[in-house]
Amino acid sequence: MIKLLPAHIVREVLLKKLSQTPLFKGLPDSDLEQVLEYAIPTRLDAEAYFFHQGTPAQHVYILLEGQIKVLQLTPEGQQVVMRMVDPIEIFGCVAALSGGEYPGSALATKACQALALPHGDIIKLMGRFPQLAINAFQIMVKRTHELQDRYLELATETVEKRLAHALLRLLEKNAVETPNGTLIDMPLSRQDLAEMVGSTLYTISRILSAWENKGRVKSGREQITILDLAWLESLAQD
């Protein structure tokens, strides 16, 4: 139960912000404050790991700033991106089950700030503040739902359509309008995209080239600009 929380004023801001997250929504401030007694503020530079696959699951995290990517590695060394985590989302939920290991690794793609809730305290807190448990449950239901969608995609759609879907999902959280098109505001290599859709960098490169020839996107080194958003959406549709 380490206490490293910032000073009083900052704390007020944090409280306000947290009370709007899916996890803490509906919790009275007084309860939230008690929860925060257990929270360990955590900062990480880009390219650092919150945790590694196979290590004992000790904390559930709430991301406050930055972005992380949850990776899973197959025995053969193939890497798959399970999800991208943006601020106010939670990750490392397996830690809420006793005695498990993290099934994947959490890599910061930008500098990050997060709160860590120790494995032993979470369930206790949920028992004390039912709203917390309800919120967590609903978050997981939604997550399962999203994962099912991606499973269905993977099982039935071509790489091209999956890539379209993946880009649209990234746009939801990272879109930046520029004079010439919508930019995805994060470093994004062909390899990264391949791992997100379950493909190879070669195939992704070919598809992007084809799209570029059609004038629908503009892609450079680790960045992609969508020129024709409507077209991308219709591609993802049918």
Add this chain to the structure above:
Amino acid sequence: MIKLLPAHIVREVLLKKLSQTPLFKGLPDSDLEQVLEYAIPTRLDAEAYFFHQGTPAQHVYILLEGQIKVLQLTPEGQQVVMRMVDPIEIFGCVAALSGGEYPGSALATKACQALALPHGDIIKLMGRFPQLAINAFQIMVKRTHELQDRYLELATETVEKRLAHALLRLLEKNAVETPNGTLIDMPLSRQDLAEMVGSTLYTISRILSAWENKGRVKSGREQITILDLAWLESLAQD
């Protein structure tokens, strides 16, 4: 709040059984009884549906007897089996989110008995009995975990290995030892298996034929017997 619960004695048995399910584990009997006030007993014949994809999500279900399969249909009409549900598991969890639609259909593969908890009451009950919310949360964490495993499989493994994994999963719940091998105790067509692993009945048929030639399995019309379980496990491994 319809009350169709069976007579007193039967109710005692039901209570005892329910108190051991993952969802109700740790709830005092008195609390559980209150929860059951809201539960609607539901019976269904084999081949009937608990709910259909796209209809408003009105109930969360706890399966007591039988088996169901949760299907998802793509716009193009391709069918994918999201999961098999066995007794004491819950399904239709999206109903715990307000205002959604079922993302898939729930088909009874055997005659079933289940309890339905109305959409409006679940969250209320969880607020009253925190243990219920905690259990539900943990169930969903586990489910997400399992789904991630299957996602990884689908993204990186061949149909043959995926089939091996799928059969092993089915064996966990439906294994019956016979004089000559371990039988999977449920009707299981090539088409069913194809939908479970994201493939086609043709490919499944070829793989099973090959396995049969090697003397590892014995497969007939809608049934499969594993002759060499150790071999199947090692196939699934690497």
Add this chain to the structure above:
DNA sequence: CGTTGACTTGATTTCAGTCAATATCCGTGG
């Protein structure tokens, strides 16, 4: 200015899907 990492492109291969023909099993009704 050479090295490195990201990307592209072509050639080839492979896994698995599609299509088509046939076989097998099983219940049903004449």
Add this chain to the structure above:
DNA sequence: CCACGGATATTGACTGAAATCAAGTCAACG
């Protein structure tokens, strides 16, 4: 009891999407 029809399964031939392998180009950076 047997023949029929429909579901289920097998098998072969073909096709196609995407992985793999192999050369490259290009841009950034020390």
